[in-house]
Amino acid sequence: MAHTLTVNGTSHQVDLPAEVPLLWVLRDALNLTGTKYGCGVAACGACTVQIGGEAVRSCQVALADVWDEVTTIEGLGTPEALHRLQQAWIDHQVAQCGYCQSGQIMQAAALLAQVPSPTDAEIDDAMAGNLCRCGTYPRIRAAIRAAAQTQEG
Template sequence: MSVSLTVNGTVRQSSLDPETPLLWVLRDEFGLTGTKFGCGVAACGACTVHIDGEAVRACQIALGDVWGPVTTIEGLSQGYTLAPLQQAWVRHQVAQCGFCQSGQIMQAAELLAQNPAPTDAEIDEAMAGNLCRCGTYSVIRAAIHDAARALNGGSAG
């Protein structure tokens, strides 16, 4: 049995068992390794992707339960141009070890899609399920504010 899903705008076919976690389909079958395995129980956020615009933990979504188009960190940008959020991440040098960053960015992208000018408290609440072992939370918050300004027509940086 083959399962069809749209990933980063491209229709893909998976021959894996429909009960296989989406994380492993993305990484092992489709080669999209930006989505990371962290904990396997949806507690750390490293595997965050979007399904139909909603930030979800790919380790806990079965292939057969995917309900809409999937966007991974690889699909967030347009070609070779980084998304404003990714540009802010680079400007603020958010990543230290970098392991959690794709999940952090995908969670932040959902936040900014829903709330184009979040407060510190709203950022903290939205990002609470994404862990960073390096503790770069204040820099993550600054990058999100920077991206919000850029997305709202203000100057970034």
């Protein structure tokens, strides 16, 4: 069945079953591979994207249940004009293996959209569902704080 969805500002028509997870629509049908498969049960956060500005686990959202525009890591910034979080990630050398980072950044972007100047406790609470096997949590928190200050300044 054909479905229309808007991803990163572009309308797409995909002919896939309604129950296909958004993660696979993005990766396989639209070739947007920045969103990663981690666990498949919404426990790790590697597949985090935004739907209507809300951070969601794309492995658990069926194509038919996409209710608003989807934003992936590819739609957050560009190589020429990085999003302030992407720049903060670089400045604070957050990534080690990098696998979880697109999900981490998408979760952090949703947080900053809701809470422009989060406390450390708010950052920790918002990011708790995004796992990093490399353990870069202190750098993640520092990068989010830096991006929040960039937004303020």
